[in-house]
Amino acid sequence: MNKFILWLVWVSLVAIYVRTVAALCAMGQYQYLGLAVVNLACGLFLWFAEGFEIAFAMIWPTRHSADADIRGSLQGLDAEFVLAQRQVIVVATITVVSLTSTFEWIVIPGVGKLQSYGAPAWFSGLFTTFTILWFCQVFPKRVAAKSAERFWRLSKWLLRPIVVAGKILDLPAPSDDLVALWDAIFGSGQRCSQHQPPLFQVAPLWAPCDCEVCNPRSGSTGFSNGSSLGDCRCAMCNPTAAQTG
Numbered sequence: 001m002n003k004f005i006l007w008l009v010w011v012s013l014v015a016i017y018v019r020t021v022a023a024l025c026a027m028g029q030y031q032y033l034g035l036a037v038v039n040l041a042c043g044l045f046l047w048f049a050e051g052f053e054i055a056f057a058m059i060w061p062t063r064h065s066a067d068a069d070i071r072g073s074l075q076g077l078d079a080e081f082v083l084a085q086r087q088v089i090v091v092a093t094i095t096v097v098s099l100t101s102t103f104e105w106i107v108i109p110g111v112g113k114l115q116s117y118g119a120p121a122w123f124s125g126l127f128t129t130f131t132i133l134w135f136c137q138v139f140p141k142r143v144a145a146k147s148a149e150r151f152w153r154l155s156k157w158l159l160r161p162i163v164v165a166g167k168i169l170d171l172p173a174p175s176d177d178l179v180a181l182w183d184a185i186f187g188s189g190q191r192c193s194q195h196q197p198p199l200f201q202v203a204p205l206w207a208p209c210d211c212e213v214c215n216p217r218s219g220s221t222g223f224s225n226g227s228s229l230g231d232c233r234c235a236m237c238n239p240t241a242a243q244t245g
Helices: 003-026 031-065 067-074 081-100 119-146 148-168 176-186 190-195 238-242
Strands: 107-109 111-116
Touching: 003 031, 003 081, 003 119, 031 081, 031 119, 031 148, 067 081, 067 148, 067 238, 081 119, 081 148, 119 148
Parallel strands: none
Antiparallel strands: 107 111
């Protein structure tokens, strides 16, 4: 779908939201203005929570070689627990946004008040979906993927509410039974990784490399001295050689 059309749809939904909240406030129902502020706060919170997931997942495998502040923030954590409990606050936030974006009627600019044909429900679904998808999920995850360490430093404050929520409620606990059932049917997949070394190592695509193929020098046209791709020992060009070398 054309990007301009998508932006036009979202701007139209925002206009409906603003006009509806303004109309309700004009009737003395100022609580909807407060709910709009809550929605904004939830969106900001969700922005950090979604990018947190990507940053955590990218940093965790290399945490032992990370900077001291990152190693300290990850010390003693259980990755499976953190990611599972993070989902609790994400679901709770999305639920709050959905509930506080529901109206008995909506005001469409140029049309007026509309209550029939399920218009309020359709509006709530579309407005919540577009706003959360673009601004609170895809946007922060792409930013975190570009610079995981920087985003982790911005979002690591979420660790405390995640851990506290997990210890108090532990809502994902029933998933333990589902994971156990999965392992019983398909196996845990841990035996191979514990007893058999990997055949080769796949280099991270974002890792810097200095070889003449990945990063040719200025004016260079390829390998020098008659060498070829097979002679390169970097993990990107020759992962098997990099693993055994």
